[in-house]
Amino acid sequence: MSRRTMEWAAKSDHLHGIPRKVVIAAVGSFAKTVSSLINTTFVHNADTLLRLVRSRPKGIPLITVSNHMSTLDDPAMWGFKGFPIFDTKLARWVLAAEDICFRNPLYSYVFRTGKCIPITRGGGIYQKHMNEALGRLNDGEWLHTFPEGKVHQDDAPIRRLKWGTASLIVRAPITPIVLPIVHHGFHEVMPEKYMFGRRPPLPLCNKKINIIIGDPIEFDLPAMSEMAIAQSRNDSFPTIGWPRTSDGLDEAAQRHLYTTLSEKIRVAMEKLRCYGKSFLKS
Template identity: 45%
Template structure:
């Protein structure tokens, strides 16, 4: 019986910490410009409220950033960032860390190396909120970095209203500095890269992206701590707030996409 060799998350994370930053920077330049061509030049993309993310990326100080979005295709990341300015795409310090499924993106050395250079963090689905990937992202948030999360926890091919995973709730609740949180909703990525074989990127498709207003969780986090909320209750309350906002953005984005 054949067995797929799976790279252990802790080994991959440790390798990432020690990896040459120049190699990662050069990779990111090629990686994101290729997807810029596919999404922006070969397909039609409309981005609403892009200035919200740009302003967040230009923020001063050490405030961390979390972006959250729906997940319809494996093209979502890096497709979501193809419309960013070059100064953001090519800045290795500012570019996002992204949680990626360990059983899909880190199944062998070559995949692990590829996604590691793209600043992806291997998360094990079903392992809960206290796994190494979440701890690693907390370290990055403590340094003021940007972390992107797909809180649905998988590609939502049916576009259902799924209960979000609570890992993002832990990130927000336990970050030393409460992160700035920007919700994003998008439609059309699964037309650019369908979820069915042969998994070939298409041209001439329409993509709509909508950036919502930043969510300030500082008041909620302070109240939860003052009221001695349990860790579970705190994570749920925060995640529910994000879910409500993504559902609101879904309605807006669907209307905009229908008129595209």
């Protein structure tokens, strides 16, 4: 096993779960401080997220997707009042950039015990730890992703999404509930270029954070798969060797399906972003 990815530290029974409890408690305290104490956070439609985190049907996985405006988005976006951020069983799994969060053994251990899954940016949808993410979904867990793939601090429309999240939805043994979230304000709490082109050493205070939670996105995967197969029949581009999915989709069909799914998620997120802007002006 890789020293940096530390699969063993991510297991719930690692040292009887004590390291995970310590890390989740510390991270939760930090998130509460950032979002509820030194800054002001307003949440629209929080009940939907709370209901799905606490009491969705047993065995049904949850994927939340959001824009990515700062390195603090996760965990700070879960620090709003009323969110059960200290509960290790309810806590999200999150896809985290390997080059940032897993740079050395200490970081790797902390992020692993904090329920983070390392992802190599540019490594493709069939990289090793995407299978780990699928395993978490198969267990009915909650997974959070940032499908834009990187931090964008400008208040611009949601960009074209990477295919990773769409591939997880398609390849998951049990189709997950997909919940879009858009937030605004964390880019002011942790600006990328605050002083001398660097982030501030600590989160800034007295900022206003808004979190807009949508409703679950409806997907008709069988119909979308059939359409993807039909659209891909005349494709003639070079393939890179993706395996077929469990329901028989080849690489060409997968590309069409992941594009369609990603666009549907992007549109849902963009609607929330536009609603949030009008919400802020009112």
